Amino acid sequence: MPPIISTMVFMAMTAATDAGTPLPVPVPGEVKVFKDWSVGCDNGGNCEAVSLVDDASGGFNDWGGPIFIRRTAGRDDILKIRVLIQDTGVSEYRIVIDGKVVESGPISQGDYPIEITGDSAKKVTRAIARGRKLNVTGPDGSSLTKISLAGSMAALRYIDRQQKRVYTRTALIAKGRRTYRPQNTEIPLVEINQWTSAKRIPATTEIVDLVENSVCKDNRFGVVEDQIFPLGQKDDRYRALVLMSCGSGAYNFSSAAYIGEIRGDEKDGASWAFRPATYDLQPSWGGEGRQPLLVNAHWEENRQILSSFAKGRGLGDCGSAESFIWDGEQFRLIEASSMQECRGAYEWITTWRATYKKAETMAQQAPSSEEAME
Secondary structure (H helix, E strand, O other), rough: OEEOOOOOOOOOOOOOOOOOOOOOOOOOOOEEOOOEEEEEEOOOOOEEEEEEEOOOOOOHHHHOOOEEEOOOOOOOOOOOEEOOOOOOOEEEEEEOOOOOEEEEEEOOOOOOEEEEHHHHHHHHHHHHOOOOEEEEEEEOOOEEEEEEEEHHHHHHHHHHHHHOHHHHOOOOOEEOOOOOOOOOOOOOOEOOOOEEEEOOOOOOOHHHHHHHHHOOOHHHHOEEEEEEEEEEEOOOOOEEEEEEEEEEEEOOEEEEEEEEEEOHHHHOOOOOOOEEEOOOOOOOOOOOOOOOOOEOEEEEOOOOOOEEEEOOOOOOEEEEEEEEEEEOOOOEEEEEEOOOOOOOOOOEEEEOEEEEEEEOOOOOOOOHHHHHHH
8 A cells, every 4th residue: 555645735837858759649539429418539539329318208217227338440340239237136127119129138237237249239229210219128127227319310420421321331320332442540659667666655744745835735625645656777777657636526626746866865865856747648638738637547557557537426427537648758648538428328428548568678579770771
């Protein structure tokens, strides 16, 4: 467990950092809403459509969970339908659209009790686009969830357009005779150069000094918990990540990330210097011109991944989330998702994804100059 310091805040400070090569800024995809459906695509072209609660007819009274339709844009061309329902002890399901059973099967244990793929997914997806109301029932007719299909056709047509399937044989809605040519979109590969593992962190007294000069000290109420994590060692330099509390609400707790660095030993007069953590894309919380803030922050120490999960309300059915990996100098976005509408979608739409690899591994795999010329 990392050391917990219960009374500290952050202040804006700068320190010298290693010069780095400018990198492209991530551009997460847009999430759109068509009546009772939300849809969006990530930077690789994969798209998701999600059903929302129909506020006009009963709201959450008949809601047992949403339906997700996901389609990949690559040569694998995977179409998958997943239904997230509450555990009712029912072993089988039926999908009924406008009074007609269009699919049935067993309910499995796990995060997604109902999952439909292949030709069955295409059949159900097209029935969803043509229908008005969908009811997932048990074999005895008991309702597991009721879904409004208003806006589903527009959402699926949006996927056809984004994946350039319009008038092709693979289109869900706008079918035609053209041949679909899968998109050749490369997912960004982040090069990371993390330091050797070490356990050294700043002393409490140095953090207290940071607290006293904080621009966020007036936003800290009640019990606060700020955290310090080691970031590793390089020669005689040590770094640490400081997550400093900067205000809280009923279900959102804000933090600011700072990087501390020290060279030498405190016994010889060395002290930690702190600078605000930098990101290739500023976290969505905090506002224009303000200190970047992370919400409900989580640090995965083994992989050095920093995550933010900002809920629009306590149910967690809307908001935004980002995951950043520490590349040795800054935090790089490797995943982002969002849901604008607070209407029952507990899993959000992915809008950005990237992979990562250690610098030495990339160097080993790179071709030599002679090989590159051949």
